[in-house]
Structure formats: C-alpha cells, structure tokens
Amino acid sequence: MNVLEIQNVTKRFGNLVAVRDVSLNVAKGELCAIIGPNGAGKTTFFNLISGFFPPTSGAIRFDGQDITKLSTHERVTRGMARTFQITEIFPELTVFENVRIAAEVAGGYRLRPWINRAEAAKIHRRVEETLKLVSLEGKTDRLVGELAHGDQRAAEIAMALALQPHLLLLDEPTAGMGDQETYQITQLIRRLHRDNNYSIVLIEHDMRVVFHLADRICVLDQGRMLAQGTPKEIAANETVQAAYLGTAA
Numbered sequence: 640m641n642v643l644e645i646q647n648v649t650k651r652f653g654n655l656v657a658v659r660d661v662s663l664n665v666a667k668g669e670l671c672a673i674i675g676p677n678g679a680g681k682t683t684f685f686n687l688i689s690g691f692f693p694p695t696s697g698a699i700r701f702d703g704q705d706i707t708k709l710s711t712h713e714r715v716t717r718g719m720a721r722t723f724q725i726t727e728i729f730p731e732l733t734v735f736e737n738v739r740i741a742a743e744v745a746g747g748y749r750l751r752p753w754i755n756r757a758e759a760a761k762i763h764r765r766v767e768e769t770l771k772l773v774s775l776e777g778k779t780d781r782l783v784g785e786l787a788h789g790d791q792r793a794a795e796i797a798m799a800l801a802l803q804p805h806l807l808l809l810d811e812p813t814a815g816m817g818d819q820e821t822y823q824i825t826q827l828i829r830r831l832h833r834d835n836n837y838s839i840v841l842i843e844h845d846m847r848v849v850f851h852l853a854d855r856i857c858v859l860d861q862g863r864m865l866a867q868g869t870p871k872e873i874a875a876n877e878t879v880q881a882a883y884l885g886t887a888a
C-alpha cells in the first residue's frame with residue numbers, strides 16, 4: 640500500500656515552471672530520497688507535498704485520501720510531519736519540554752485549559768519513548784539551545800515523531816554538519832526506517848547519506864523527474880551520471 644501518491648504535479652511561479660509533471664508513489668515503510676542539482680525543484684516539490692502552497696495542477700493523495708487542497712496544518716493533523724515546519728524548536732526550553740509540546744499537539748491537548756493526571760502520564764510516557772528512539776534519553780533536562788548541532792537535529796526529529804506521523808518529511812537532515820554528526824543523524828534515520836518502519840521522504844545533498852539510506856532515489860532536474868530507482872539503478876543510470884552525479888561527486 641502507498642502512503643503517498645503524487646500524480647502529475649506541476650508548480651509554476653509566473654513563467655517559471657519549478658516542478659513539471661512529476662509523479663511519485665511512496666510505499667508504506669519506504670525511504671525515498673529526492674536529489675538533484677541546485678534549483679532542480681526539490682524544495683518546491685517538498686513544499687507541494689507538505690501543503691506549503693498548492694500545485695498549479697496535479698493531485699496528491701495521502702493514506703488514500705485526496706489532500707491536494709488541504710493546508711499544512713490539516714496535513715499534520717492527518718499524520719504528515721515535516722521537520723523544519725514543526726521545528727519551531729524552543730532553544731530556551733529543555734529537550735523534554737520541547738518534545739512534550741509536540742506530544743500535546745498530537746494528542747489534541749494543546750488547546751485544553753488543563754490535562755488530567757492520567758493524560759499527563761500518557762504524554763510523559765510518549766515523550767520518554769520518543770526520546771529513547773532518538774537516543775536523547777540521557778539529555779532530557781538539557782536546554783535545546785545548548786546541545787551540539789547533531790543532538791539539536793535529533794531533538795527536531797523527536798518533535799516530528801511525537802506527532803506520531805505516518806509519513807516523515809526530512810528537509811536536508813544533515814545540512815551544515817561535520818562527519819561525526821552526519822554519521823549520527825544517518826544512523827538515527829536508518830534506525831527509524833529499518834527498525835521502526837517509518838515511511839520517510841527526504842531531500843539530501845550528501846550522496847554518501849543518500850546511497851546509504853534510500854530504498855529509492857528520485858532525481859529531479861530542471862523541475863522534471865529525470866529518473867527514479869534503487870540506489871544501484873540510479874548509480875548505473877547514464878542520464879543521471881551525465882546530468883548530475885558526474886559533476887556532484
């Protein structure tokens with residue numbers, strides 16, 4: 640079964656066609672990486688998936704439902720979590736408090752004037768489980784603003800996970816990281832995918848990360864889907880090599 644079905648989406652900005660007739664299916668439990676040179680349309684495509692703006696044409700289905708016209712917020716409510724949008728991370732709050740806020744949003748408690756003891760205990764448990772999943776259980780009381788970059792990214796991912804998503808969208812999860820932190824986050828994403836069966840779509844520039852993690856790679860070039868396939872197929876694809884990999888490597 641597909642968690643996400645994108646059918647022939649196009650996005651125009653005036654005369655510029657940023658995404659042109661792109662289709663993509665993501666199966667439940669699949670990790671799909673979107674790659675492509677600068678300006679290829681990756682971020683625009685991601686914005687279409689998460690509902691930042693609507694496509695000019697085409698349709699998007701999530702969990703079998705047409706969500707093409709739904710807002711970002713409605714998509715989050717239905718189980719689509721994107722790191723940078725929910726990462727209104729609060730640097731002056733602790734790791735635990737940040738993730739608790741996301742868990743309360745997910746549980747629909749955020750707008751309630753008070754939470755009873757059983758509900759509070761449930762949220763507490765969910766936060767603890769989530770922090771364990773991202774290996775931050777030893778840093779629950781640290782202020783997020785004081786964490787190393789890799790741990791901050793892990794906290795952002797924990798906030799997304801606390802929403803209990805059916806689909807996790809990660810926008811350049813290793814951006815701005817050194818080798819050690821890149822390795823840490825790559826291992827975390829691999830664990831979420833392999834051991835916990837999360838469905839994930841990510842944009843990533845680091846080809847080591849992409850080829851290590853992805854079940855499927857989608858190559859965008861000038862707004863078009865140039866190719867999609869397994870890492871092996873993409874590595875062997877001559878069109879991709881000519882357009883992208885040859886120059887990026």
Ligand SMILES: Nc1ncnc2c1ncn2[C@@H]1O[C@H](COP(=O)(O)OP(=O)(O)OP(=O)(O)O)[C@@H](O)[C@H]1O
Nearest residue numbers: 652655656657675676677678679680681682683684
């Ligand atoms: N809001 C916008 N208004 C007008 N043009 C836009 C807008 N957003 C993106 N574009 C244009 O659409 C094209 C695709 O941009 P996009 O940011 O999606 O590419 P990208 O693959 O994410 O690039 P990068 O790897 O550099 O982030 C570019 O030509 C960009 O200038």
